[in-house]
Amino acid sequence: MDRSTATPTRSRSPRKGAFDNTGLIPVLARAVREVETAASRGPVGPSGRTKFQVIALLVREERARAKTDPEMAEDVRAETLKRLDGVATILAKTAARDTSLITLLEPGHGQSDAARSLRRRMLQEAGYEVPAEETPSAPAVSDPFAERQVTPVSVRARVLANPFLPPDFALGRAPHLTRRLANWELLGPLFKAFEAGGGVTNMELPEAPAKPRWAPAGTELMHHQAEFIEAVARGHRTFLLADEPGLGKTAQSLIAASVADAFPLLAVVPNVVKMNWAREVQKWIPNRTSTVIHGDGADLDAFADVVIVNYEVLDRHSGWLKTLGFKGMVVDEAHFIKNHSAQRSKLVLSLAAALRERRSDPLLLALTGTPVINSTEDFKAIWQFLGWIDDTKPRAELMARLEETGLSPAEPGFLAEARHAVIDMGIVRRRKVDVAADLPAKRVVDLPVELDDDAGRSIQKAERELQQRLVQRYRSLAAGRKPETLEQKMQLVRLIAQQELEESRSATTGENIFTMIRKIGSAKAALAADYATQLARSTGKVVFFAKHIDVMDQAEATFARRDIKSVSIRGDQTAAARERAVDSFLHDKKTKAIVCSLSAAGVGINLQVASNVVLAELSWTAAEQQQAIDRTHRIGQSEPVTAWRIIAAHTIDAKIAELVDSKASLAARALDGDDTEITGETSIQLDALIALLKDALKL
Incomplete structure (x- = not known):
């Protein structure tokens, strides 16, 4: 047996009696x-x-x-x-x-x-003889993920185009020599320094310029975002950005990469937000390109400035990601790596270590609203990723800051000074209530998600079949009517869509727009509930809205698995049961989530203890969506309200979201406030079918 990996054995102590008090x-x-x-x-x-x-x-x-x-x-x-x-x-x-x-x-x-x-x-x-521990030199270990590794074609093309990465001569600088604290165990005291609180956990940021110059035309940075970017502009390169959700951590990260010239940039993100990252690249750094890694990376653009990969496929791509020459790395929802023994943690830390080996000043950003979930030791993997510590001790820069305190862990005041030293390494934490003046009172944020599993493929297949059915009907009618002008063609398109909608309403079997929407909701349910879990852990209470019972069931099951206490409001509840659920959400600190039916809970209840709403399924009307959001956005609400709308990318779901938004804009212009005709359900459903047929006919 390899003594370096075996669990130390122990010889049996002398036999004891059944009732003695030794052993x-x-x-x-x-x-x-x-x-x-x-x-x-x-x-x-x-x-x-x-x-x-x-x-x-x-x-x-x-x-x-x-x-x-x-x-x-x-x-x-x-x-x-x-x-x-x-x-x-x-x-x-x-x-x-x-x-x-x-x-x-x-x-x-x-x-x-x-x-x-x-x-x-x-x-x-206990009296056991425990063999002396051996500390052999670490043997060369083969990559445990080698068998799963893939190298996309575009990566080979990039390597051939530029096979040599420029050397970073700053890596040769002499390391800091530790003296006074060399023999102290320091990680335990560093974690302990954060256990008892101690004030604001936010490094001192420089004042932002009066007119920040970093945002592209048509966009605007909020004051707290500009302060963070100014710190990057002045040379700071490692951050634990722990702002609450809704304060624009993604935008800050991308602009920080632009200011630091940290391209190519690697972004490791949860699956639920990887499509949103690609969209944010287009919005905040439009002069840069992005690519999202799906599966084995067949459609990857290895020449892109921002490479976006989700945790689940890292094991297939970690090999070439270590050698591509990244200048920066972002880990979104960084609390995902808190467990050192987990595969994704090992992969992320190995990628960061490879990056630091090639560059002396990489931009490293850990984004999370919940850096600590179980204990302050959850910090460890995040600090390792940022290069502040290694597995057993602080690294050179943090050690130098601790040396400057002039204190040791045995002296009073060390914990407070150590806490400040770590915060100044780059911990930034702002809450909604702290920056409320920067935020609108109410806003809707779309999170596009990729449905790349069997359910997603089934939905895409059903959508193609529906399009083909509409096209066949169109061609059959067009053969007799022979429409020539665009207006005539659109009249025919509208007629076909109207027929399909009427048949779908009465259909009991087969695929139609309603069965597709239900499937999309079910496929999004777990992703939406996972995101709601992250919100609950980082900001407190969250309201989860859905249309269908199976989606609500999946959400509650996900919350239970994640140890998030939840209650629900459904259409089949008695008034007393509903009242108990609302009271629990409002007054029980342990109840972090409430799962609500859009139809049953969209009106008449007050949930303003929460400022985050997750819309797992889309409404057919702008009014229904607004009513749901207004359960939290009410008189007495002290924080800006953010509604997170989960949208299935590359499906009819995205088109419905656009239509709902366009109808909402029209309704806002109605002086009398009556938008029933403009935003009726039938209008959205009909327009969605028209859009499907127009896309297929390329009209």
Whole structure:
């Protein structure tokens, strides 16, 4: 067995009686009481979390040994298992108080150096002989993802066009020499420095210029965005940008890359927002090009300025991404990498390490509204990505800042100074309420999502079949009527669309516009709920609207899996049940989400404790959409309201969104406020079918 990777074995201690108070079980019992006490006071801190994990793993090992040891007498075996069950019961009660502890027991969750050290000490205290730990030099490890790697054709073309990357001679600068703090363990104190708060977690940003010059024509940066860009313009290159959702982190990142000349730029993002990133590139840096990696990257443009990839396909592309010559990297929803042992975390950190090996000053941006979910140790992977720390200690720049404090972890005041030192490395956090003057009182933000799974392909196939049916009808009628002018052709198009709509309303089988919209809603449900989960964790309460029951069911199931407590408002509820759901959302701090039917909850209720609304399915009318948003945008609302509209890209969903918006604009011009005729459901449905047929006929 390879001693460098094997779990250290331990020899059995002398046999103990069934009722003595020596050995491992008393050690575990004392330790678990300490963790239980810590959990009773609030969220368990890093040291307590480490102790919880080690106790649980040792209980597992001892149970397995007790069940299989042939030399153990049956009465001793029964008593041992009984005492271990007692420890396990206390662990379960502790985890019920702080549910984030459960993640420490997942199969993929690795052990930290602190956990391995604690495990060793507990075994030694129990009287076991633990072999001395070896620290061999790390063997050369082959890429664990090598078999999955692909190299798109356009990447080969780019490499052939420019096979040599310019060297960065600044990499040869002498590193900072650590003196006073060289032998101190510093990561634990750094995490602890953020446990008790301590004021604003925001580095001091320079004052923005009176007329920021970075935004393209037709757009405008808000003041808080301009302050961030000014910091980049003055040379700062690593940031944990932790602004709340809705404050324009994507725009800030793209303009920062432009100011820092950090192209080509790699953006690692969740699947739900990768299409939105491509759209934001067009809006904020229109002189730059972007490409989105789908699957094996067959349609990739490796010459693009911004390469956008989602976490799920990183394992196939990490090889060539390390060598393409990126000057900057953005990780969106960076809390996705908090688990060091997870595949996506390893891939992201290896990409960042490869980038730092080639460039002395890369632009590195970690974007998240929730950098800490379970404990302050969630910071670790993000700080590693940014190059502030490595796996065991601060890197040169942060170490120099800590040296400048003149303090050590044993001295009073070190934690406060260390906290400031880390914040000044580039932590930026603004809330909606802090920048409310910059924001409109109410706005709708579209998030296009790519449906690239089996459900998405089924929807696209159904849409093509519907188009073909409309085209066949058109050609059949046109053969007899022979329309010549555009007006005559459009009259025929409208007639065909009207016939299709009437038949769809009465149809009980087959594909039509209504079945397609339902399928699209179901396909978007999990993505929309995932985004709502991110909002709930970063900003507090969120309202989730949908039309169909199956979409609402999927959303509630997703919230349950993500440990987000939710309630719902549906059409089949009694008045009392609805009142209980609303009261829970308004007054129970643990209830983070409310799943609402557009028809049942669009009017008559007040949900203003939330300022974020997720519209998982589109309304057929602008009025219905507005009514849903106005459940939160009411008198007494202290924050700007943002409605996040989830739109399935490259489907009829996108066309319906355009039509709803155009009807809303027309309604806004109506002096009497009566927009019933303009934005009726039939109008939107008919116009969507007309648009499908026009696109197919290229009219």
